[in-house]
Amino acid sequence: MTRASLDKQPHEVASMFDGVAANYDLTNDVLSLGQDRRWRKEVAKAVGARPAEKVLDLAAGTGTSSLPFTRTGAYVVPCDFSLGMLREGKKRHPWLPLTAGDATKLPFRDGVFDAVTISFGLRNVQDTDGALRELHRVTRPGGRVVICEFSHPTWAPFRTVYEEYLMRALPPVARAVSSNPDAYVYLAESIQSWPEQAELARLLQKAGWSKVAWRNLSGGVVALHRATKPQ
Structure with missing residues (x-):
């Protein structure tokens, strides 16, 4: 299995990410033209982690996305269901408490985290509603969620230009820099099929989150959604 299909069978998605783990961070940097670093800085600001807070970084991959939170003095749990990603992360960051977990069946008790976040991973989960409910379950009352995900440009x-890049330019670039370029064809397709910004906000509300808001980054290429668990 070299790539996942859009029905997002968990074993297919996990296997696909296992296969790209070694060069995943570098490939993303190239394909996003360096914008992913800016997006992750915006995530860190939105989460606003503070010393001694507990933060869940879901779909953390190799743990690179968790590092900004650790620098604030927060206790961060990077969680991912790709064992290949976690193994690569353990090589790079042996001190991080990398944890294997499925977004729809998180291995944590109720209300344990002050903040939960997921970047560029929610669209790869088969059951979006289930994942949003699980994030809600493991967050304390008054806690917050931040979701950073590829979205849809508003202009x-x-x-049109962006979608042309996704389906025409991205695969050749991926062939040059990735160990599994077919995986990036799936990723492009999954971006195109992902809900609009307002629809994701509605799904958050449906899962029990309140004060739902979002803002677009890079003209809507990425959307940053925020919400709070009611007291």
């Missing part, structure tokens, strides 16, 4: 001409 029509730019949207």
Whole structure:
């Protein structure tokens, strides 16, 4: 299995990410033209982790996304269901408490985290509603969620150019820099099929989150959603 299909069978998605773990961070940097570093800085600001807070970083991959939270003095749990990603992360960051876990069946008790976040991983979960409910379950009352995910540009001409890049330019670039370019064809397709910004906000509300808001980054290429668990 070299790539997952859009029905997002968990074993297919995990296997696909296992296969790209070694070069995943570098490949993302190249394919996003360096924008992923800016996006992750915005995530760190939105989460606003503080010393001694407990933060769940879901779909953390190799743990690179967790590092900004650790620098604040928060206790961060990077969690991912790709064992290949976690093994690579353990080589790079042996001190991180990397944890294997399925987004729809998280291995944590109720209300344990002050903040939960997931970047560029929610669209790869088979049951989006189930994942949002699980994030809600493991967050304390008054706690917060931050979701950073590829979305849809709001300006029509730019949207057309962006979609052309996804389906025409991205695969050749991926072939040059990735160990599994077919995986990035799936990732492009999954971006195109992902809900619009307002629809994801509605799913958050449906899962029990309140004060739902979002803002677009890079013209809507990425959307940053925030919400709070009611007291």
